[in-house]
Amino acid sequence: MTVCRDCCCGSSEKHPGVDHDAQLAAIRGAVGERHRVRVSECLRVCERSNVVVVHPTPAARRGGARVVHLGDVLDDRIVGAVADWLDAGGPGLARVPAELTDRIFDPAEYAD
Numbered sequence: 001m002t003v004c005r006d007c008c009c010g011s012s013e014k015h016p017g018v019d020h021d022a023q024l025a026a027i028r029g030a031v032g033e034r035h036r037v038r039v040s041e042c043l044r045v046c047e048r049s050n051v052v053v054v055h056p057t058p059a060a061r062r063g064g065a066r067v068v069h070l071g072d073v074l075d076d077r078i079v080g081a082v083a084d085w086l087d088a089g090g091p092g093l094a095r096v097p098a099e100l101t102d103r104i105f106d107p108a109e110y111a112d
Contacts, residue, residue: 001086003027008046013048018074023050026076030083033094045110050074052082056091065092067104070103078103 003026004010007108010020021027028037043051048071074112079098096104108112 001027001032001055002040002043002080004041004043004045004049004051004053005039007042008049009042011049014027014046015036018050020050023074023079027052027079029066030079031086034075035083035086036052043107045069045071045105045107047110048072048105054082054086054091057089057093058090060090063092065090067091068096069107070100071105072103 005020005024008014010019010024012020018095024039040053043053045051048069050071050073052070052073055070056067056071059064070082071076080098081097083101085094085097
């Protein structure tokens with residue numbers, strides 16, 4: 001998974017009620033050693049911050065699965081749903097949890 005933390009994502013200016021450092025720690029804690037967490041510079045979809053990109057496993061990717069972009073990942077309930085989805089297999093292998101369906105977006109819709 002890739003977590004955007006640069007411009008708006010991770011910004012207390014845009015999301016003053018969110019402790020972004022604690023949220024990143026919670027994400028890492030929720031997925032533990034089972035899944036890799038990368039931190040990215042701005043992914044250029046600031047309208048949907050905080051953005052998390054969920055990557056399919058190599059086998060799922062060979063089967064046609066693609067990355068899934070999630071926006072507005074701002075609370076522990078959503079972080080837990082992402083971790084549960086990854087544990088179940090993630091994109092291409094497991095159904096998207098109901099808590100995440102309205103957060104999925106196509107980054108191409110936000111291209112300049």
